[in-house]
Amino acid sequence: MLALSQLPKNVKQYLIITGNYWAFTLTDGALRMLVVLYFHDLGYSPLSIAMLFLFYEFFGVVTNLVGGWLGARIGLNKTMNIGLALQILALGMLLFDASWLTVPWVMAAQALSGIAKDLNKMSAKSSIKVLVPDNANQALYKWVALLTGSKNALKGIGFFLGGALLALFEFHGAILIMWVALVIVWLFSLWALKEDLGKAKYKPKFKDLLSKSRAINTLSAARLFLFGARDVWFVVALPVYLSVTLDWNHWLVGGFMATWIVGYGIIQAFAPHFTGKKQGKTPDGRAALLWALVLTLIPASIALSLNSFEQWNTIILIGGLMLFGALFAINSSLHSYLIVLYAKEDGVSLDVGFYYMANAMGRLIGTILSGLLFESYGLVVCLWVSSGFILITSVLSISLPRHKE
Numbered sequence: 001m002l003a004l005s006q007l008p009k010n011v012k013q014y015l016i017i018t019g020n021y022w023a024f025t026l027t028d029g030a031l032r033m034l035v036v037l038y039f040h041d042l043g044y045s046p047l048s049i050a051m052l053f054l055f056y057e058f059f060g061v062v063t064n065l066v067g068g069w070l071g072a073r074i075g076l077n078k079t080m081n082i083g084l085a086l087q088i089l090a091l092g093m094l095l096f097d098a099s100w101l102t103v104p105w106v107m108a109a110q111a112l113s114g115i116a117k118d119l120n121k122m123s124a125k126s127s128i129k130v131l132v133p134d135n136a137n138q139a140l141y142k143w144v145a146l147l148t149g150s151k152n153a154l155k156g157i158g159f160f161l162g163g164a165l166l167a168l169f170e171f172h173g174a175i176l177i178m179w180v181a182l183v184i185v186w187l188f189s190l191w192a193l194k195e196d197l198g199k200a201k202y203k204p205k206f207k208d209l210l211s212k213s214r215a216i217n218t219l220s221a222a223r224l225f226l227f228g229a230r231d232v233w234f235v236v237a238l239p240v241y242l243s244v245t246l247d248w249n250h251w252l253v254g255g256f257m258a259t260w261i262v263g264y265g266i267i268q269a270f271a272p273h274f275t276g277k278k279q280g281k282t283p284d285g286r287a288a289l290l291w292a293l294v295l296t297l298i299p300a301s302i303a304l305s306l307n308s309f310e311q312w313n314t315i316i317l318i319g320g321l322m323l324f325g326a327l328f329a330i331n332s333s334l335h336s337y338l339i340v341l342y343a344k345e346d347g348v349s350l351d352v353g354f355y356y357m358a359n360a361m362g363r364l365i366g367t368i369l370s371g372l373l374f375e376s377y378g379l380v381v382c383l384w385v386s387s388g389f390i391l392i393t394s395v396l397s398i399s400l401p402r403h404k405e
Contacts, residue, residue: 016192017080018147021124023185024087025151027178028117029158029261030165031091033254035106036239037163038171050236050371052103055111057367060360063118068126068353076123077193083119084186086112091179095172118360124151125340126352141272141282141337148336149269149329156261163254215342215401216351220358222288222396223335227359229299229389230328231366233382237374238321245379246314256318264325271333283334285400291331292394296387298324303383317379331393338400 032053039049071079090112093105124147165174239257242248248256267274275283275291302320306313343351366389373382 016189017076017124017127020080020084020185020189020193021120021147021151022154023182024084024117024120025154026158026161027087027091027182028113029155029258030162030174030178031113031158033159033162033239033257034166034171034174035110036236037166037243037253039106040240040243046236046240046371046375048103048371049240050367052106053110053235053367054364055107056114056117057360057364058114059111060114060118061357061364063115064122064353064355064357064360066353067119067122068350068357071122071126071353072350076127079119080123081186081189081193083116083123084182084189086116086119088179088182088186090116091175091182094175095179098172114360118356121151122353122356125336125356126343138272138282140340144337144340145271145333146269148333149265149267149271151265152268152329153262153265156258156263156265158258159261160254160258163251163258166254167251213342213351216339216355218396218399219288219335219338219342220355222292222393222400223339223355224358224362224365225389225392225396226292226328226331226335227362228366228369229362229386229393231363232369232373232386232389233299233379234370235363235367236370237379237382240374241379260321260325263322264329267326267329268333271330274330275334283337284402285338285397286402288331288334288338288400289394289397291327291334292390292397295324295327295331296390296394298327299383299386299390303380303387306380306383342401 035052036049039052044052067079090109093109093112094101096105125144162174165177168174169177239253242253242256275281275287298320302316302324305316305320309316339352339355343355369385370382373385
């Protein structure tokens, strides 16, 4: 505690923001798994389950765009606390009697949760740019990778937590436990976060929402297709396939999804070691292109193998998705570093918010396609579309800036 008290103010504020982000991430992952499994048990079709997340992803698009502007005007501490409050409200909406849990009601709760999640993510990611000195690119990459990786590892634990809480306490009991825990975190955050970290020196106008940087626009478009490629099979198709086709119970589905996300997060945290740290290099647009090209091959290979070796489908699917997760983690970590690198320091949340707006749009497209394609054509088609999306990411990455020799 003494060591923590002696840290600079900005660092202590950032550590509190990171802790808030982690706590929020646990509830976000758990809530996602709870909703998928609970409403599947109620007899909802894959497309109907996907539609429950429609507003979650749609309002993520809006929140990242407006939230970046808001963070630059009022400070990232305030946007963080607003996000926590909205997640508490979203969980509270799901505590009502089961007769209230209609599709429109759950979609509204998920809309609030989507706004909350992206306010939290934008606040945490933007803070790094403010705290790391100019031109300390290796340090910047390391801290971005650690934050992103730890967040996704905790989200994976949240997936497992959601499946476990549903099995042990049923839906309403699980939601109540998460609601109480997050209220405690929010009250501490209101007391502890006092600095206007990330507040711009100028008052950005609403017209400043759209990025004027070619590099940020290109990276944002690449990010859209990258995350669309993941969610087209991950959000609805995979958990329903594991539950229905492979006859896995809630514990197994939640455990597998959790393992995938935790492993994905760990590799994200260590991404600098795979992309040039030993040679004293930081990645550029060339690295983003090469890693995307490699990733393109994985979903296509899984799809071909599932059709050719049906007796080995379980091993092929699990092994293939683990490999996909490892390579996707490196791609995601590279992108997360590049956006913070490209962003302007003054009003950094404007550029970061615009970028994660594209990220949310990719998730929205992937979520809708996940339910639609799986219900109509099955998991194999979802994997082919995933491969096609990553190929588009590769093509866009060709024009990303590269280091001058």
